[in-house]
Amino acid sequence: MHDDALRALPKVELHCHLELTARHDLLKALLKAKGHSVDEAAFRRDFLITEPVEDLPTLLNIFLGHRDLLDSPEVVERMTYECCADMSANGVRLLELRYAPSFLCDAHAGMTPDNMHAAVMRGVQRAEQDFPMAVGLLCILQRIKTVEENRYWLDFAIEKKEDFLAIDLADNELAYGPETFVPLFDRAKSEGFAVTIHAGEAEGPQAARNIRNSIELLHADRIGHGVRILEDLDVLEFVRERGTVLELCPTSNWLSQVCPTREAHPFRQIMDAGIRTTVNTDDPGIMNIDIMDEYRLLRDAMGFTEAEFKQINQWGRDACFIPEARKAAVWP
Numbered sequence: 328m329h330d331d332a333l334r335a336l337p338k339v340e341l342h343c344h345l346e347l348t349a350r351h352d353l354l355k356a357l358l359k360a361k362g363h364s365v366d367e368a369a370f371r372r373d374f375l376i377t378e379p380v381e382d383l384p385t386l387l388n389i390f391l392g393h394r395d396l397l398d399s400p401e402v403v404e405r406m407t408y409e410c411c412a413d414m415s416a417n418g419v420r421l422l423e424l425r426y427a428p429s430f431l432c433d434a435h436a437g438m439t440p441d442n443m444h445a446a447v448m449r450g451v452q453r454a455e456q457d458f459p460m461a462v463g464l465l466c467i468l469q470r471i472k473t474v475e476e477n478r479y480w481l482d483f484a485i486e487k488k489e490d491f492l493a494i495d496l497a498d499n500e501l502a503y504g505p506e507t508f509v510p511l512f513d514r515a516k517s518e519g520f521a522v523t524i525h526a527g528e529a530e531g532p533q534a535a536r537n538i539r540n541s542i543e544l545l546h547a548d549r550i551g552h553g554v555r556i557l558e559d560l561d562v563l564e565f566v567r568e569r570g571t572v573l574e575l576c577p578t579s580n581w582l583s584q585v586c587p588t589r590e591a592h593p594f595r596q597i598m599d600a601g602i603r604t605t606v607n608t609d610d611p612g613i614m615n616i617d618i619m620d621e622y623r624l625l626r627d628a629m630g631f632t633e634a635e636f637k638q639i640n641q642w643g644r645d646a647c648f649i650p651e652a653r654k655a656a657v658w659p
């Protein structure tokens with residue numbers, strides 16, 4: 328498929344962290360407004376992740392650099408709207424955005440969880456008016472926070488049940504296994520939320536087991552990443568039989584050193600093993616990619632055909648948590 332046809336193909340994006348999607352011109356404008364000079368080389372070094380990063384402090388500093396700039400509801404609304412606009416320009420009809428309400432609010436006195444959420448909703452609603460797309464929100468709980476803190480954010484999501492489709496769990500999956508979070512996800516499920524869990528991404532034998540444990544213990548309807556699934560045949564068979572969809576994010580998986588190059592990503596092997604796979608960006612702004620980059624990678628490095636792209640997006644459409652009537656309105 329040529330780029331134009333590939334761009335026009337109706338797409339589903341299921342795994343995108345809203346806080347890390349800011350356009351570079353937005354970040355640069357915010358830097359200027361704070362009186363910083365904007366040198367291109369320094370910007371790339373301080374704000375983008377374009378090569379695998381070995382040390383965690385560097386990575387953390389880049390995340391915090393974004394967080395510190397995204398300091399008001401106006402900025403959050405603009406970032407949300409522009410993220411949707413960029414996705415729509417690349418053919419995304421169904422978009423799920425996820426965010427951790429604690430992440431930005433922890434740093435900015437002028438932003439409360441309520442007014443930040445309202446800003447996200449305004450951005451989404453404007454985008455849905457302007458573009459042929461449906462957008463859904465997911466609330467992220469963080470493994471690094473205590474169960475008590477996460478219970479607070481789950482209550483926050485329950486209070487806004489009209490706006491959130493699902494609950495996610497992110498951060499270090501090896502240090503913080505699924506067991507601790509069982510009561511929270513029992514509650515999330517009984518409140519009617521869908522569930523997706525970051526699992527099977529980190530290095531180590533436990534990561535693949537986490538995929539199955541997240542489904543069995545935390546009611547995961549989908550798995551964020553799950554790219555380590557080929558490392559455990561029992562887990563592979565379990566997920567294949569259930570038809571659980573994996574939210575694969577090729578560039579992100581390369582940057583977190585799952586594979587030595589982007590081209591060596593095991594996307595095709597996972598799909599050929601009978602697993603339902605989808606293509607996602609994870610953190611497009613910070614990783615300097617858009618969804619078309621991921622499709623081009625599959626086309627050019629892995630030989631994906633139009634029929635295969637349609638199959639992937641059909642799985643994505645089926646597994647998307649947005650209600651069917653809203654899906655049908657933008658993708659008959």
Ligand SMILES: [Zn+2]
Nearest residue numbers: 344525551609
């Ligand atoms: Zn993620």
